[in-house]
Amino acid sequence: MNPELIDSLIVKNDTKIVFLIMDGLGGLPNAETGLTELEAARTPNLDCLAKRFTCGLLDPIGYGITPGSGPAHLALFGYDPVKNNIGRGMLEAAGIDFPMIENDLMIRVNFATMDKEGLIVDRRAGRIDTETNQRICKKLQDHIQLSADVKIFVKPVKEHRALLVVRGKNLRDELQETDPQKTGISACPPKALIPEAKATEEILADLLERAGRLLADEEKANTLLLRGYAKYRRFPRMEERFGLKALAIAGYPMYRGVARLLGMTIGGSVTTPEDIISVLRQQYAAFDFFFIHIKQTDSRGEDGLFSEKVKVIEQVDAVIPHILELKPDVLAVTGDHSTPAAMAAHSWHPVPIVLAANTCIPDRVARFGERDCLHGGLGRMPMMHLMGVALAHARRLGKFGA
Amino acid sequence: MNPELIDSLIVKNDTKIVFLIMDGLGGLPNAETGLTELEAARTPNLDCLAKRFTCGLLDPIGYGITPGSGPAHLALFGYDPVKNNIGRGMLEAAGIDFPMIENDLMIRVNFATMDKEGLIVDRRAGRIDTETNQRICKKLQDHIQLSADVKIFVKPVKEHRALLVVRGKNLRDELQETDPQKTGISACPPKALIPEAKATEEILADLLERAGRLLADEEKANTLLLRGYAKYRRFPRMEERFGLKALAIAGYPMYRGVARLLGMTIGGSVTTPEDIISVLRQQYAAFDFFFIHIKQTDSRGEDGLFSEKVKVIEQVDAVIPHILELKPDVLAVTGDHSTPAAMAAHSWHPVPIVLAANTCIPDRVARFGERDCLHGGLGRMPMMHLMGVALAHARRLGKFGA
Numbered sequence: 188m189n190p191e192l193i194d195s196l197i198v199k200n201d202t203k204i205v206f207l208i209m210d211g212l213g214g215l216p217n218a219e220t221g222l223t224e225l226e227a228a229r230t231p232n233l234d235c236l237a238k239r240f241t242c243g244l245l246d247p248i249g250y251g252i253t254p255g256s257g258p259a260h261l262a263l264f265g266y267d268p269v270k271n272n273i274g275r276g277m278l279e280a281a282g283i284d285f286p287m288i289e290n291d292l293m294i295r296v297n298f299a300t301m302d303k304e305g306l307i308v309d310r311r312a313g314r315i316d317t318e319t320n321q322r323i324c325k326k327l328q329d330h331i332q333l334s335a336d337v338k339i340f341v342k343p344v345k346e347h348r349a350l351l352v353v354r355g356k357n358l359r360d361e362l363q364e365t366d367p368q369k370t371g372i373s374a375c376p377p378k379a380l381i382p383e384a385k386a387t388e389e390i391l392a393d394l395l396e397r398a399g400r401l402l403a404d405e406e407k408a409n410t411l412l413l414r415g416y417a418k419y420r421r422f423p424r425m426e427e428r429f430g431l432k433a434l435a436i437a438g439y440p441m442y443r444g445v446a447r448l449l450g451m452t453i454g455g456s457v458t459t460p461e462d463i464i465s466v467l468r469q470q471y472a473a474f475d476f477f478f479i480h481i482k483q484t485d486s487r488g489e490d491g492l493f494s495e496k497v498k499v500i501e502q503v504d505a506v507i508p509h510i511l512e513l514k515p516d517v518l519a520v521t522g523d524h525s526t527p528a529a530m531a532a533h534s535w536h537p538v539p540i541v542l543a544a545n546t547c548i549p550d551r552v553a554r555f556g557e558r559d560c561l562h563g564g565l566g567r568m569p570m571m572h573l574m575g576v577a578l579a580h581a582r583r584l585g586k587f588g589a
Numbered sequence: 590m591n592p593e594l595i596d597s598l599i600v601k602n603d604t605k606i607v608f609l610i611m612d613g614l615g616g617l618p619n620a621e622t623g624l625t626e627l628e629a630a631r632t633p634n635l636d637c638l639a640k641r642f643t644c645g646l647l648d649p650i651g652y653g654i655t656p657g658s659g660p661a662h663l664a665l666f667g668y669d670p671v672k673n674n675i676g677r678g679m680l681e682a683a684g685i686d687f688p689m690i691e692n693d694l695m696i697r698v699n700f701a702t703m704d705k706e707g708l709i710v711d712r713r714a715g716r717i718d719t720e721t722n723q724r725i726c727k728k729l730q731d732h733i734q735l736s737a738d739v740k741i742f743v744k745p746v747k748e749h750r751a752l753l754v755v756r757g758k759n760l761r762d763e764l765q766e767t768d769p770q771k772t773g774i775s776a777c778p779p780k781a782l783i784p785e786a787k788a789t790e791e792i793l794a795d796l797l798e799r800a801g802r803l804l805a806d807e808e809k810a811n812t813l814l815l816r817g818y819a820k821y822r823r824f825p826r827m828e829e830r831f832g833l834k835a836l837a838i839a840g841y842p843m844y845r846g847v848a849r850l851l852g853m854t855i856g857g858s859v860t861t862p863e864d865i866i867s868v869l870r871q872q873y874a875a876f877d878f879f880f881i882h883i884k885q886t887d888s889r890g891e892d893g894l895f896s897e898k899v900k901v902i903e904q905v906d907a908v909i910p911h912i913l914e915l916k917p918d919v920l921a922v923t924g925d926h927s928t929p930a931a932m933a934a935h936s937w938h939p940v941p942i943v944l945a946a947n948t949c950i951p952d953r954v955a956r957f958g959e960r961d962c963l964h965g966g967l968g969r970m971p972m973m974h975l976m977g978v979a980l981a982h983a984r985r986l987g988k989f990g991a
Contacts, residue, residue: 256991257990268990275990561964
C-alpha cells in the first residue's frame with residue numbers, strides 16, 4: 188500500500204495527535220541481564236499505556252535496512268522513505284536550519300589538507316575546531332563573488348564540515364563528488380555526469396579555484412572537498428497532505444530541519460522534560476499534531492552506554508502523565524529506529540510502539556518492551572503507515588470507496 | 590520494499606553466512622497426534638537455536654501461492670520470485686546442469702505417440718523409460734543438422750521428458766507451444782506470436798519435420814511436443830549484488846542449476862550429512878555464503894510419508910552442532926516452501942525459520958516448530974527479504990540515508 192492513499196481520505200476534525208519520539212529507542216539484550224534497554228527501564232507510565240491500549244513494532248525502512256535519521260523521520264510522518272530519500276546536502280542544510288529555496292543546490296563540504304604537489308594528505312584537515320571552521324567559512328563567504336546570477340552561502344557545520352549552497356538558475360546535482368575517498372591522490376574535478384550539468388560544473392570549478400587561492404595560506408584547511416550534491420526538493424507539507432497544523436518540539440537542528448521541510452512550525456529548541464511540557468501546554472490549542480523529539484536515547488545508545496540509555500527512557504516515562512493531562516486523542520510513543528547500546532550504532536531492528544487512543548484494538552501486552560510488543564495489536568508494520576493509523580484513530584480519515 | 594534496495598548498501602566484511610535449507614520443511618498436523626512433522630521431530634539442537642536466537646515464518650511468494658522449487662529458491666537468495674520468474678525451459682536446463690549461454694533458446698520436450706493420421710494418441714509416449722529416452726535423444730542429436738548458424742542440443746531428462754536447446758542468433762521465445770494438451774487431435778505448429786519470432790518458427794518447423802522422419806519407426810516415441818520456450822536470461826550474480834562468494838552444497842541437479850544461475854560455485858554433489866559437513870569444512874575459508882540443500886524432507890513429504898519426513902528432520906538436527914563448530918556469523922535454518930505429508934504436495938503455507946546471530950532481536954520462542962515460530966522475533970515476512978536480514982546481521986549492509 189502506498190502511504191499516499193490516505194491523502195485523498197482526509198476529513199476535518201479538531202482532534203489532537205501527539206508523537207513522542209525517543210530517537211534510537213529500540214535495543215538489544217544486555218549480556219548479563221538478557222534485558223534490552225527498554226525492558227530494563229522502570230517505566231510504570233508506559234507500561235500502563237501498553238496495558239490499556241495497543242502495542243506493536245515498526246520497521247523504519249524495510250527488512251535489514253538500517254536507517255539514517257532523515258529517512259526514518261520521513262517514515263514516521265507518513266512519507267515513503269525510499270521514494271522521498273533526501274539528498275545528503277539537503278539534509279545537511281536542514282540540519283543547520285538553512286532557509287533553502289526552490290532551485291538551491293546544497294553541497295556538503297569537507298575542509299581538507301593538500302600538499303604542495305596538490306595531493307590530499309588529510310581528508311578532514313586534522314579535524315580543525317569549529318571556530319577555525321567558522322573563520323574559514325566567513326573568509327570564503329566574504330571574498331568569493333561569482334557571476335551576478337549566482338549567489339553562494341558558506342555555512343560552518345562542525346569541525347571540518349561545512350555547507351555550501353549555490354543559488355542560481357538551472358543548477359543540477361548530477362556531478363562527480365570531488366572527495367577522492369583516500370589520501371595521496373588529487374581531489375577529483377566536479378565533473379558533470381550529464382550534459383545538462385555542464386554549466387554547474389563550470390560554476391563549481393571557478394568557485395574551487397577561487398577558494399583554493401583564498402585558503403592557500405591556511406595551515407590545515409587549505410582546500411575543500413565537495414560531496415552529497417542535492418538540488419532543493421519540495422516535500423508536500425503535512426498540512427496539504429493531512430490537513431494537520433503541526434508543531435515540532437525538538438532540541439536538535441537536524442530534526443527541526445526535517446520538520447520544517449514538511450511544513451511543521453518549530454516550537455522552540457528545548458530539551459528538558461519540563462521545557463518540552465511547557466511548550467506543549469502553551470501551544471496545545473494552536474496545533475493539531477505535535478512531534479516531540481528526544482535525542483538522548485540515541486546519543487547514549489551510540490555511545491554504547493546501556494545504563495545511561497535506560498535512565499533517559501525512565502526520564503521520558505515520567506513525562507507521560509503530563510502529556511495525558513492534555514487528553515490527546517492519539518498518543519504514539521515510539522522511536523525513529525533502533526540504536527542498541529550493544530552495537531553502539533543505528534540498527535535495522537524494528538522499533539517498539541505503544542499507541543493510545545479510545546479506538547485501539549485490544550491486545551494482551553502489559554509492558555512496553557521489544558519482546559512484549561511482538562504480540563501487540565498493531566503487529567509489525569512499516570513505519571510509514573503509522574501516520575495513517577494515527578489519523579484513523581483521530582477520526583480524520585474517511586471511508587475508501589462506497 | 591524492493592529487495593534490490595539492499596544492493597546499493599553493501600559493505601565489505603569477512604563474515605560468514607550459512608543457509609541450511611530443508612526443502613519442503615513446513616508441514617501440517619498429523620491426524621492422530623495433532624503435531625506437524627517439525628513439531629513431532631526430536632530436534633534438541635534446533636530447539637536450542639530457537640531458544641537462544643530468533644524465529645519467524647517466511648512466505649515464499651505470497652499469500653496462498655504454492656511455489657515451484659525454482660521461484661522459492663530465488664526468493665531465498667534475495668531475488669523477487671515474481672519479477673524473476675524463470676522460464677520453464679530454462680529451469681529444465683538448469684535442472685540438468687546444461688551449460689546455457691547468452692541467446693540460447695531452451696525448450697521442454699515431451700516425446701509423444703502419433704497415429705497414422707497424425708493425431709496425438711499419447712502425450713507422454715506411454716512414459717517410455719529413461720534409457721529409451723537417452724537412445725532417442727542421441728539419434729536426434731547425431732542426425733539433425735540445421736543451417737551453419739544454428740546448433741541444437743537434445744538432452745534426455747527423465748522418462749518421456751527431454752530438453753532441446755537451440756543456439757543461434759536472434760532467436761525468440763514468443764511462439765505457440767505445440768503440445769495440443771489433449772489427445773485425438775494434431776500437434777499445433779510452433780507459430781510465431783510476434784513477427785520477430787518468424788525466423789525461429791521456421792527453424793523449429795524444419796527441426797520438427799526432420800525429427801518426425803527420424804522417429805517414424807519408433808514404436809511409442811514417434812514425435813515430439815515443444816513447451817516452455819525460454820530465452821536465456823542472465824541473473825545478476827550474488828557476488829555482483831551482495832559481494833558474496835557463494836558455495837552451493839546440493840545433491841540434486843536442479844538446485845545446483847539454480848545456484849549456478851546466480852553465480853554460486855558448486856561444491857560437490859553430496860547428500861549425506863557427513864559428506865555435507867566435510868565439504869563445508871574444506872571450503873569454509875574460501876567462501877562467504879554457503880547454501881546447503883537437503884532434498885529428502887521434500888521427497889518424503891511429496892510421497893506422503895509423515896514419519897519418514899520426521900526422520901530426515903531429525904538427521905538434519907544432528908548436523909547443527911558441526912555447523913556451529915565453524916562459528917558462522919549468521920546461520921539460517923529454514924525451507925524453500927512447505928510440503929506437508931498430509932497433502933503429499935508443495936503448499937502455500939509459510940515456512941518456519943530460525944536465525945542465529947549475535948544481533949538477533951529477542952523473542953520468547955523455545956522450540957522450532959510452525960506454531961512456535963508464529964511468535965518469533967522475525968515475525969512473518971516475505972522470503973525474498975531474508976537475504977537482507979542475513980546481510981544486516983552479518984554487518985554487510987550500510988546505512989540508508991543520513
